[in-house]
Amino acid sequence: MSWYESPILQPVYVKAMEVLGPIIGRTGAQLLLSLIESILIIALIFINVLIIVWLERKILGRMMNRRGPVYAGPPLLWGLFQAIADFLKLMTKEFFIPRRADRLTYIIGPALVVFAGLAIGLMVPFGEGFVGLKNEASLIYIIALASLEPMGVMLCGLSANNKFSLMGGMRAAAQMISYELPAVLVLISAALLAGSVDILEIAESQSQIWYVAILPLGALLYLITVLAELERTPFDIPEAESELVAGFMTEYGGMFYGMLMAAHYISVFVTSALFVAVFLGGYGLPFGLNAALEMLPPALASLTTLLIFHVKVYIVVFLLIWIRAAYFRFRIDQLLELGWKRLFPLSLLNLVWAIAALGVLS
């Protein structure tokens, strides 16, 4: 039920169980190994976050006719370690809580946001065998956790006792409610085609043709709702800099701020990964080309799927960055109007389309 099923890690797992089993008992060894596994998943996510932060700053910089970070980092990847430098700076900053803030929720808020992002990452199929937790209802689990994140954002906004934070939190709540519905409907249409609510099965059922070809409307709608749920341009309304300073993040500094920023990029990675899994065939190739992979040695094939998955994710990330460079910010009422009057009916239409497509295909 873990990454240890992948051809690369399985021998390691077997060996470790042989060595550790007699010493700390079978259960203890399993617990230890699953701890290591979760650390591996988090490490993978954080490496990706590092790269996404770097890519965002570099690509955005190039699109804006500037260079982005240039000093920290190895040759040819200038600025790659800028995110690490920033992280260290935020770590060493003063740890403070505003006097009038609600201390408990002030701390829980950022933690909840980070937790939600990482917990979704547990279910995402990164590659052949690289699934943290296999579950037949993983899509439901993901939908549930996706709505946990705006809850954390709202807690951040409400606890800080600042009017800008409060307005940011309120806007986040409004945005969450109006965009959760179309997102869920679109995901359901994909689940309908796959005949399963297991994200892994949805990904694997696209071995012939990706759902982006069958449900182009759904893919587009999901991309828009992803933008809204990530609170990215043009939907970065809860943290609208020019009117709300930093929205719900206004009163956060130091490591809390770092956590919120990290959570944002974790969400960018995880939601892009979800988009890939649901619409771009997950870690596989289309047109039955997966058969070609089977000719490779199992370990190599597994690594290739990991690579394919990441290439697709970075295409989606690039799209998100491009949109950020090109668009302006919506107003909150325009956002709600778009959500309820356009996206919601269209996502229903998409559902009908999916049912029709199901009839035609079968």
Added chain:
Amino acid sequence: MEMWVNFGPQHPFTHGLWRLKVKVEGETVVDVEPTIGYLHRGVEKLAEKRSWVKFIPYNDRLCYVASMGWTEGYVGAVERLMGVEPPERALYLRTITSELQRIASHFVWLGAYSIDLGNFTALLFAVREREFILDSLSRLTGHRMTYNYPRFGGVARDAPNGWVERTIRYLNRIERKMNDFVNLMLDNETFLKRVQGVGILKKSVAKEWGVTGPVARGSGLKVDVRYNDPYLLYEEIGFEPVVEKDCDCFARYMVRIREIYESITIARELLMRLPEGDVMAKRVPRVPPPGEIYYRVEVPRGEAGYYIVSDGKDVPYRVKIRSPAYVHIQATKAMMPGCNVADLPAILGSLDVCLGDTDR
């Protein structure tokens, strides 16, 4: 749930150091109350302690993004008091630099406005093109921002060799490249949605609040000091102001965009016709005779007025500076109530306030 929210003095949307107290009900603005004075330096009092010439650099520092126009206002006013007429080449150079300054200032506004509306891209493109103007001006005057260029009866320096050709080349380039980032905004549905029909300032209301410059022209008022009360060469070149009728933020945006193109045309035409000759008048008195004058010029933000009283001594007796942004900050009271909180930056950005000259 009604509450007062403080926007400023330190807030990313204020474009300077001032405060807007906003009474909001949910997300709707009920009332606003602008408060200024955080950048007050007492320039008008300083003027009474500096000699006439020594006060010129202070005018550069009134508005740091449009210093040329302000210096022109003070120098022109004192020239009228002295009865000095600058030679023709100096007039040309002063008109050209005023227009170049207007282009540079509008570029800063364009970039700032795009940030206000949540996009960072247009800022960097606008600032890149502005850098060409600043380069041209620094070749002419020796400074990038505070030029201290116009003098009583002329200008400080003549144009160096090749400056005219270089500036024409820059202007051609800017005109060509501007389309890139102007279209980024004009073809952008998200931008249009934010500015069209927002911040309506009707013609009659605009008159009551005494707005000038692009804000007034965006409300359909054909008012421009260069047209109504021409100074320098504007009468000769047959200047026509840009007017838009929609009264909203988009109209003000379009006025400024069209003004950039217009200024490019004017500056290029004058550069091509730049006559030879001196750049300083032969005889310039040190001190103007007793008297008083109200002289006004069109700076990029609107009408800048100087009310100067001289008692024949070596320092000005009284200098009153009329700032356009000062009036526009007041006019927020007429435009903002009833709008959305998210519209505040859109409206304020379209006014293009500059606190250096507001607080003086």
Added chain:
Amino acid sequence: MILDLYRIAEAIRASHPDLEFDVKEGERRVVFKVKAEKLHNFIKFLRDEVGRDFLSTVTAVDYSDRMEVVYILGSYSDGFIFVVKTEVDRENPEVESVVDLFPTANFHEREVYDMFGVRFRNHPNLRRLLLPDDFEGHPLRKDYEWW
């Protein structure tokens, strides 16, 4: 345009026979001196009858022996500037506010109050504008000790 100014001047002379002013050839500025108690009516007249619909600014000048409040009126349709001056008592300066005619006078008059201590009757919110509320004195008066 000069002809227009003569026509305007005639209209003013007809309705205010005791007012002294002269229109110079080629000048776009006319200076009026009115008494403080007539000021509000005169500005109303200029706005309604002569088309001075633009209040450019309000300021004051301290001449040590007397103090003048200066209203600078322009127009949105032509380029003539009317400078309306009124003399006020230096010890107890007070004039009628024109905020009811031009809302834009609000800040201008507050600034004059701030800098010169001129009080404007019927002003909705006559507080200091540029200087802090607890500032003492009125710095642009010539007798202000500024160090």
